[in-house]
Amino acid sequence: MDKFTKLEGVAAPLPIVNVDTDMIIPKQYLKTIKRTGLGKGLFDEMRYDADGNENPDFVLNKPAYRNAQILVAGENFGCGSSREHAPWALLDFGIRCVIAPSFADIFFNNCFKNGILPIVLPQEEVDKLMDDAQRGANAVLTVDLENQVINGPDGGEIAFEVDPFRKRCLLEGLDDIGLTMEKASSIDAYETRARAAQPWLAAG
Incomplete structure (x- = not known):
């Protein structure tokens, strides 16, 4: 597992509540037990139309967010079934950190086991980061796990909590x-x- 120390990357806004694991990676992609190749199916039903063409209005299809490494999302992210393919798909796309007001427990645990840092913040703090993420290619956040802070594009700083054992596992890979x-x-x-x-x- 790759180490997670400090991540500087574009943050994509996904202001949707109750994003379940079927939305993250639909059931037709669950035939594989490989952790690679699932990025193409991430958010399949929102990213593509019925003919397989990209939906230009979906955030990850917009040029500014195609290489996003951070996702700012709504509450109860990762609810639904316990499929571990959901963090696999996020990681394969390039997402290393998800920030939300709350997560489903199993998804939250699976993120840590796969090198993704899920950060829980109060809604008002998520709203600030969501606003930052609306800036497109300028929506660059820095997530410093060692010091447990997020720095915004204007230099603002938000502290976050993380379990010490899980922190060590991410820092050491x-x-x-x-x-x-x-x-x-x-x-x-x-x-x-x-x-x-x-x-x-x-x-x-």
Whole structure:
């Protein structure tokens, strides 16, 4: 998992409440277990028309936001089913941070496990960032995880909270496998003792 330390990027405004995981990545994309290639299906029903052509009015299709790395969204983002494909699709598109007044619990947890920082802020703070995000290519925010602050294009600063354990995992790029591998020496020592005490378990 890529480390998340400080992110400076264009923020795209998505002022919609209750964006569910089916809106983020529709069910027809769930056949794959690969984490790559899902970016093209992100927000499929809003990004494309029935013929597969881009909807020019959708924010991520606008030239200024095609390379957005931050999403400023409405409350209850990521509700609905628990599909992990939703953060996979966001990450594959290039989104590393989502800012909203609230998130669905499972989606919130899945973001951290995949290197995305979900930030919960009061509605009035989200409204300020949403206003900043309306500036198109000038909507550049800096998200500093180490110091837990967001800097806007005019130099304004907003502090945010994050669980210390999850913060460490993002800063060090540790997913569940990475956390397990931190205990590799203890695991090896246990297996050595187990083989010595019960050699028949290692037979064959």
